[in-house]
Amino acid sequence: MDLTEAKKGKISDATELIRRGATLLRESCPKCGGVQVRYKNRILCINCDDLSNLSSLEMSSISELTTNLGELVTSKIQKLYDALSKEEDLDKQARIANLILLYMDIMEKVKKSK
Numbered sequence: 648m649d650l651t652e653a654k655k656g657k658i659s660d661a662t663e664l665i666r667r668g669a670t671l672l673r674e675s676c677p678k679c680g681g682v683q684v685r686y687k688n689r690i691l692c693i694n695c696d697d698l699s700n701l702s703s704l705e706m707s708s709i710s711e712l713t714t715n716l717g718e719l720v721t722s723k724i725q726k727l728y729d730a731l732s733k734e735e736d737l738d739k740q741a742r743i744a745n746l747i748l749l750y751m752d753i754m755e756k757v758k759k760s761k
């Protein structure tokens with residue numbers, strides 16, 4: 648593949664990203680002056696970054712996902728806390744308490760994965 652072909656490839660990769668929801672940025676790349684796009688909260692340069700490897704780009708959004716998961720679990724724990732404080736039934740208390748433990752376990756893992 649010669650340089651022109653490589654360049655064409657990069658442009659079609661960028662087009663593919665935009666089709667998937669990436670947006671073109673006004674600012675050009677500080678390193679090479681190339682076109683930058685924003686994709687899943689990441690800024691990518693069509694020259695410096697390998698846009699053809701979309702699965703690795705998707706993978707990096709896992710950290711974003713764990714952040715969201717952490718927030719979700721926190722709000723769930725808060726709701727369970729309210730439910731537990733109002734609950735009189737011992738069996739239901741046990742179920743809520745178990746659920747809280749489960750969510751706290753997830754929280755720990757989310758924290759460790761950062």
Ligand SMILES: [Zn+2]
Nearest residue numbers: 676679692695
């Ligand atoms: Zn660049």
